[in-house]
Amino acid sequence: MEGFIRKLQNRQxxxxxxxxxxxxxxxxxxxxxxxxxxxxxQAVDECVNDVFLAVWNHSCKFHGDEGEFKRWIGTITKYKAxxxxxxxxxxxxxxLEQSRDIKDPDTTEMIYLxxxxxxxxxxxxxxxxxxxxxxxxxxxxLDLSNEEIASALSITKAAVENRLxxxxxxxxxxxxxxEQME
Numbered sequence: 001m002e003g004f005i006r007k008l009q010n011r012q013x014x015x016x017x018x019x020x021x022x023x024x025x026x027x028x029x030x031x032x033x034x035x036x037x038x039x040x041x042q043a044v045d046e047c048v049n050d051v052f053l054a055v056w057n058h059s060c061k062f063h064g065d066e067g068e069f070k071r072w073i074g075t076i077t078k079y080k081a082x083x084x085x086x087x088x089x090x091x092x093x094x095x096l097e098q099s100r101d102i103k104d105p106d107t108t109e110m111i112y113l114x115x116x117x118x119x120x121x122x123x124x125x126x127x128x129x130x131x132x133x134x135x136x137x138x139x140x141x142l143d144l145s146n147e148e149i150a151s152a153l154s155i156t157k158a159a160v161e162n163r164l165x166x167x168x169x170x171x172x173x174x175x176x177x178x179e180q181m182e
């Protein structure tokens with residue numbers, strides 16, 4: 001479909017149908033890579049629907065060609081999937097906290113300390129480049145293997161390992177981060 005981007009920006013529904021037909025496998029693969037293991041196929045489907053809704057609602061903000069459009073829709077998918085993953089983790093944490101015996105102060109305190117440690121690590125990760133920060137999130141928060149990360153980022157497994165090593169070295173200044181990463 002020639003000029004589908006312009007038609008999408010003009011709110012023509014057949015352009016959205018073309019985008020869905022063309023990019024569905026790509027969007028679904030990204031969402032599945034991040035969400036299927038921890039959240040399930042239903043979360044993947046919800047995420048994919050949200051991605052195409054976001055594309056429809058924000059198409060006027062896109063300026064570029066078809067190659068850039070693919071990267072743009074991939075980026076939207078990645079961040080939507082990470083948001084779904086975080087929501088799932090938050091729900092699990094809240095239910096875990098509620099299911100534990102509140103009378104045991106060590107349990108409540110340990111949950112709080114772990115949460116604080118994770119938040120401090122996230123803050124320290126801001127000192128990394130965006131690419132390295134994304135790599136660390138995939139490795140230590142999404143629990144993806146080095147091979148899965150390499151595949152998702154289209155780099156080699158050795159490059160993933162090297163970037164993780166350099167990032168850990170950079171973050172090793174903070175003892176809590178070093179403990180968490182090892």
